[in-house]
Amino acid sequence: MGSSSAISRRSFFGAAVALSVVSGARAQQPPHLLTKGIWPNGARAAVSLTYDDGLNSQLDYAIPELDRRELKATFFLTRYNIQWRLADWETVAKQGHEVANHTMTHPCALTGLNTARFEHGEIDRMEAFLDSNFGTDRQRTFAYPCGYLGVGHGDRRERFARYRRILERDGVVAARTTAGGPNRPEMAAADPLHLHAFEPTFEGDTMGPALRYLNETVAQGGWAILVFHDVLPKWHSEGDASVATHAKILAQVAALDVWCAPMGQVFDYVEGHWGKPA
């Protein structure tokens, strides 16, 4: 399993940090920071790197950088985008990255949609497509296209409840939005179809937002879910990350005392530790 290598690297790094930190420096910190982290191997936070839409630039630029750092990520695929390079995506999944549902055609305006047609045409069909090409032995996770949290008519609550029921019927255990701060594990366990996430290069191709978000997550002992779209030699528009900035963000993740794993894997851990007993 690829995931175990990420854990052991992290634990190695964690041990090195522990040895290098002298007790004097630690004594200045509030008592709760002296305790070991709550994540695997005592990591102080969890990080999931997620990539949306099944874009060619992710195959060409993001995955080589992930591989170089032995990090495993989650790719939320749309059938429409991946059809031309399906064999490459199958290789990605075999290497231990998570592939998951981001609908067939990525519809964003869901208010006017026929609910049954959306459920069968976009969600069921994509799950079936993933099953037949990537196997049924995968965590069923989901990313809301455009971060839009409602299907059909009614008020916000009604529309989101309808969306949740569709996902639950397809066995989706965890779903990610595109907004919000670090996830608190007990909240993630209680409301797994409403996981917060952060797109670090949405405003521009700089490191600041990613650093702030990751630092905040570590300070809280939470779970960061980073969202990327195109990873390109040069930043063009909102949603892109340049190859250079993407590499720096991954380097920062690797340097922190965090557990980096695909979303489904972190969710399994969250559910096991903070979920309701069966």
Ligand SMILES: [Zn+2]
């Ligand atoms: Zn998308």
